[in-house]
Amino acid sequence: MTHASDAHTGHGAAGGMAMRHEEGQQHPIRLYLVVWIWLFVLSTFSYLVDYFHLQGLLRWSLILVFMTLKAGLIVAVFMHMKWERLALGYAILLPPIAVLIFVAIMVLEADNTLLSRLQFFSRDPG
Amino acid sequence: MQSIAQGHRSAEMRRPDGIEGFVSDWSSDQRAFKNVSWGKAMMWIFLLSDTFIFGCFLLSYMTVRISTTVPWPNPSEVFALEVFGTHLPLILIAIMTFVLITSSGTMAMAVNCGYRRDRRNTAILLVVTAILGASFVGMQAFEWTKLIHEGVRPWGNPWGAEQFGSAFFMITGFHGTHVTIGVIFLLIVARKVWRGDYDTGRPGFFTSRKGRYEIVEITGLYWHFVDLVWVFIFALFYLW
Numbered sequence A: 001m002t003h004a005s006d007a008h009t010g011h012g013a014a015g016g017m018a019m020r021h022e023e024g025q026q027h028p029i030r031l032y033l034v035v036w037i038w039l040f041v042l043s044t045f046s047y048l049v050d051y052f053h054l055q056g057l058l059r060w061s062l063i064l065v066f067m068t069l070k071a072g073l074i075v076a077v078f079m080h081m082k083w084e085r086l087a088l089g090y091a092i093l094l095p096p097i098a099v100l101i102f103v104a105i106m107v108l109e110a111d112n113t114l115l116s117r118l119q120f121f122s123r124d125p126g
Numbered sequence B: 001m002q003s004i005a006q007g008h009r010s011a012e013m014r015r016p017d018g019i020e021g022f023v024s025d026w027s028s029d030q031r032a033f034k035n036v037s038w039g040k041a042m043m044w045i046f047l048l049s050d051t052f053i054f055g056c057f058l059l060s061y062m063t064v065r066i067s068t069t070v071p072w073p074n075p076s077e078v079f080a081l082e083v084f085g086t087h088l089p090l091i092l093i094a095i096m097t098f099v100l101i102t103s104s105g106t107m108a109m110a111v112n113c114g115y116r117r118d119r120r121n122t123a124i125l126l127v128v129t130a131i132l133g134a135s136f137v138g139m140q141a142f143e144w145t146k147l148i149h150e151g152v153r154p155w156g157n158p159w160g161a162e163q164f165g166s167a168f169f170m171i172t173g174f175h176g177t178h179v180t181i182g183v184i185f186l187l188i189v190a191r192k193v194w195r196g197d198y199d200t201g202r203p204g205f206f207t208s209r210k211g212r213y214e215i216v217e218i219t220g221l222y223w224h225f226v227d228l229v230w231v232f233i234f235a236l237f238y239l240w
Helices: A002-006 A014-022 A029-051 A056-078 A086-093 A097-121 B002-009 B018-026 B038-067 B091-115 B119-149 B163-195 B214-239
Strands: B081-083 B086-088
Touching (some): A056 B091, A056 B214, A086 B018, A086 B038, A097 B038, B038 B163, B038 B214, B081 B091, B091 B214, B119 B163, B119 B214
Antiparallel strands (some): B081 B086
8 A cells, every 4th residue: 555655745747647556556476476376275275175075064164264265365466455545445345245244134034934944835744 | 537637636745544544535525546547446346246246146046045945966966077987076166266266367467567568478468368268168168068968957957956057057157257258358458468559559449548558457357356256156156
């Protein structure tokens, strides 16, 4: 976020400012390579979760942790969100919370549907 | 337009960072996204709307999977392949995942080269990204063909809950469409970079406006998003 502010110091000509902005998202290639390797490692781990037939809470928590880490790395580094100003970050990253709330609502709803089906549509009523 | 908007503020003081910066950007009674071009801001907003679409697909898949009384087919077995006589669960999906991550890496490199005005490498990396994307779509077509031959339909399949087919075709089909559009998009941008459009300021065929190397980054945002969605599909549909 530091370069974002130093692109606006002084009375540079408008053209010069645009140029500097264009060269804004310039980061060391090493960082991209490190993130790339991490994505490979995390994907391998997720695959191994399935390969070794891990089950139950361990499986779900590992899948979700690897998923979140991969998503975080892609958004933060590859999509440069880490270096954008918070005004953009909040505008894009906060609204998906609504999806999570929707998920929570639908978990309750789906459980209710399942219980109703078991109660009213099972082979042996009782 | 960009330079005019920025020229206005060139006399301003240094802009605050962090939360304070967030508040001042949004309450500045001007454009909220400082030093982000409209093209980039609009791509982000499009991606946000796409997030809602894929979010709704995945959560309706979750809803039908929770609420069905019939056992869900085991994806680990459904997507298994026999490779040289060994039975490997989910192997094609794993390969597809690695191909897409690799393409994300080459895309990130392309953006980097673009901002260094390295015309040749940018174009080459964009084409490599497009080839990897196309091979991803190819593998997905193979997977669809295999499953359709085995009798998977949107209304039923041989292994269990009927909803498996509809969720599978809907989610992976929509994602595959995104990858296909991305490949086309990448090839168009690669051609422009190769021809030097962003160096000479040649007007675009559609907008008649001069392109900048930032287009490469904006294309990259879309491409990384496609990879991002696959991360969620891989975890929630194939591994769960």
